[in-house]
Amino acid sequence: MHAPDGFLQPSVALVTAILSIGVLALGLRHAGRELGDRQVPLAGVAAAFIFAAQMVNFPVAAGTTGHLLGGALAAVLLGPWVGMLVVSVVVIVQALLFADGGLTALGYNTLNMAIVTAFGGWAAFLLMRKVMPRTSGGVVGAGAVAAGISVVLSAAAFSIEWLFGASAPVAFDTVFGAMVGVHVLIGIGEAVLTGLVLSAVMASRPDLVIGAQHLTHDELAAKSRVGMRPFLIGSVFAAVVVGVVISQFAASSPDGLERVAIDNGFAESASDHIFGSSVFSDYATAGVSNESLSLAVAGIAGIAVTLLVGGGVLSASRSVRRRQMA
Amino acid sequence: MSGAHGSTVSRIFIPGDSRIHRLPSETKLVAVVAAVVVMAVTPRQEVVAFVLYAVGAWSVIAMTGIGLATYVKRLAVIIPFVLFAVIVPFLGGGESVQVVGVSLSVDGLWATWNILVKAGLGATLSIALSATTRVPELLHGLTRLRVPRLLVAIIAFMLRYIDVLVEQLGRMRRSMVARGHDPRWLWQVKPIASSAGALFVRSYERGERVHQAMLARGYSGVMPVVTDRQASLREWLSVMLYPLVFVVVLVVAVM
Numbered sequence: 001m002h003a004p005d006g007f008l009q010p011s012v013a014l015v016t017a018i019l020s021i022g023v024l025a026l027g028l029r030h031a032g033r034e035l036g037d038r039q040v041p042l043a044g045v046a047a048a049f050i051f052a053a054q055m056v057n058f059p060v061a062a063g064t065t066g067h068l069l070g071g072a073l074a075a076v077l078l079g080p081w082v083g084m085l086v087v088s089v090v091v092i093v094q095a096l097l098f099a100d101g102g103l104t105a106l107g108y109n110t111l112n113m114a115i116v117t118a119f120g121g122w123a124a125f126l127l128m129r130k131v132m133p134r135t136s137g138g139v140v141g142a143g144a145v146a147a148g149i150s151v152v153l154s155a156a157a158f159s160i161e162w163l164f165g166a167s168a169p170v171a172f173d174t175v176f177g178a179m180v181g182v183h184v185l186i187g188i189g190e191a192v193l194t195g196l197v198l199s200a201v202m203a204s205r206p207d208l209v210i211g212a213q214h215l216t217h218d219e220l221a222a223k224s225r226v227g228m229r230p231f232l233i234g235s236v237f238a239a240v241v242v243g244v245v246i247s248q249f250a251a252s253s254p255d256g257l258e259r260v261a262i263d264n265g266f267a268e269s270a271s272d273h274i275f276g277s278s279v280f281s282d283y284a285t286a287g288v289s290n291e292s293l294s295l296a297v298a299g300i301a302g303i304a305v306t307l308l309v310g311g312g313v314l315s316a317s318r319s320v321r322r323r324q325m326a
Numbered sequence: 327m328s329g330a331h332g333s334t335v336s337r338i339f340i341p342g343d344s345r346i347h348r349l350p351s352e353t354k355l356v357a358v359v360a361a362v363v364v365m366a367v368t369p370r371q372e373v374v375a376f377v378l379y380a381v382g383a384w385s386v387i388a389m390t391g392i393g394l395a396t397y398v399k400r401l402a403v404i405i406p407f408v409l410f411a412v413i414v415p416f417l418g419g420g421e422s423v424q425v426v427g428v429s430l431s432v433d434g435l436w437a438t439w440n441i442l443v444k445a446g447l448g449a450t451l452s453i454a455l456s457a458t459t460r461v462p463e464l465l466h467g468l469t470r471l472r473v474p475r476l477l478v479a480i481i482a483f484m485l486r487y488i489d490v491l492v493e494q495l496g497r498m499r500r501s502m503v504a505r506g507h508d509p510r511w512l513w514q515v516k517p518i519a520s521s522a523g524a525l526f527v528r529s530y531e532r533g534e535r536v537h538q539a540m541l542a543r544g545y546s547g548v549m550p551v552v553t554d555r556q557a558s559l560r561e562w563l564s565v566m567l568y569p570l571v572f573v574v575v576l577v578v579a580v581m
Contacts, residue, residue: 004441004449005444044481045530055492097485098403102448
């Protein structure tokens with residue numbers, strides 16, 4: 001996920017850099033208010049923790065490994081603003097000190113790995129919390145499912161950026177299908193790890209978990225082992241369903257291309273479409289015959305990412321609850 | 327167990343006394359970012375420009391004296407994306423060329439070149455920066471470049487704790503293995519993640535204790551600057567010559 005320099009077009013790098021700097025500035029303003037002097041070291045510890053956790057790769061499928069992104073975990077533990085800042089710091093340090101991720105790619109790397117995962121994960125967490133029981137198990141389950149969703153959102157965000165700034169002649173559909181498909185699997189790993197880490201923290205220091213602050217003392221004490229297992233299984237199931245649906249969606253387009261290519265003997269020239277080719281990268285749409293479908297996929301994914309991330313930002317800004325650690 | 331092993335962060339800086347080592351960190355930071363930006367916006371067909379950039383980037387690596395082996399080892403971080411770049415010519419459409427009987431997309435080959443050269447050279451300059459700048463100097467450089475203090479403070483604590491955490495993780499893993507645990511398979515993810523949770527709580531509590539100790543010693547939210555050496559105008563000008571050369575190469579190439 002740590003894209004190097006030159007992976008997307010400079011225009012996308014610039015736009016995402018401006019976006020990320022804007023969100024970071026907002027985050028610093030919010031966090032400056034929320035984050036007492038005392039929490040700064042704790043934010044640093046959390047960043048170090050996520051950095052260390054990102055070094056642990058787990059097997060996904062045939063030869064692919066994934067690692068924790070940690071955005072949703074940070075958001076549930078520290079609140080969305082501080083969580084976003086913490087993961088951004090991880091991404092920035094990785095680029096500055098470890099050459100992991102390009103310096104000019106920081107804009108989209110921060111956007112995809114920190115901002116989208118923290119706010120998207122937070123919004124998903126709030127939604128999931130509503131359907132889960134008001135116990136610590138419910139918080140753990142909601143956090144786990146939200147973590148899985150956040151990874152898929154991150155992959156979708158990257159694919160959408162690819163639509164605007166592809167640097168290689170690989171169609172959007174292929175990238176979307178591959179990215180989202182692989183990240184559904186990585187999302188399962190993220191969900192399991194986030195759930196287990198959260199449950200370990202909830203077991204010993206529930207006061208450290210911002211996402212559990214709505215629970216009363218009794219609700220926390222309620223011994224519910226209901227949480228873990230069913231929710232993890234449920235999240236895996238949900239991820240598989242989403243993955244199957246998305247891969248069907250994405251795969252139908254290349255098939256369509258093949259059929260058209262056979263029928264017309266490659267006679268079909270690059271057709272103009274109503275969106276014009278100036279906005280979207282020529283690469284990402286070139287060679288895809290069924291542009292309306294791939295744009296529909298991009299659109300739906302874009303709406304999902306925007307709604308969740310925007311919802312996360314909104315609810316985070318509105319939350320009057322300030323973190324007060326005794 | 328501490329210090330001597332020096333796992334992740336403490337190994338990034340490679341002691342030395344090259345000209346690059348002695349430059350004020352903020353000038354290095356700005357010069358590297360500027361040079362990488364110039365490379366990133368260079369059109370990929372300007373092969374000569376990239377050859378000159380490579381000469382420029384490698385001469386900096388040579389000046390740092392970090393050694394070829396270290397450089398190559400650190401460059402390995404871009405491998406996942408290199409793998410992606412290498413398969414592109416097989417996926418890409420459009421015009422194709424025959425190379426030993428395999429049809430490769432011309433556009434795809436250009437894309438591979440583009441990703442490889444930009445990622446490689448960008449990483450090269452980042453490596454030159456991080457290998458020659460001590461972490462505290464880098465943080466002071468960031469502060470002098472007006473990066474918000476809160477952000478720098480979080481970065482500082484993070485870098486301080488990475489090694490602590492990694493070492494603690496190692497100890498926990500060792501003790502698990504000593505008790506007959508073999509953390510290799512996916513279904514053993516629970517003990518791994520549980521130890522990760524325990525690790526988080528422990529480091530969090532350690533952070534609380536350390537912070538109280540810092541407060542007791544007069545910490546006011548900002549780390550004291552021991553050697554505050556601002557870059558002089560002359561230093562700025564001489565360092566900025568470096569990205570300027572890149573800009574000149576770009577302008578000449580495009581014209």
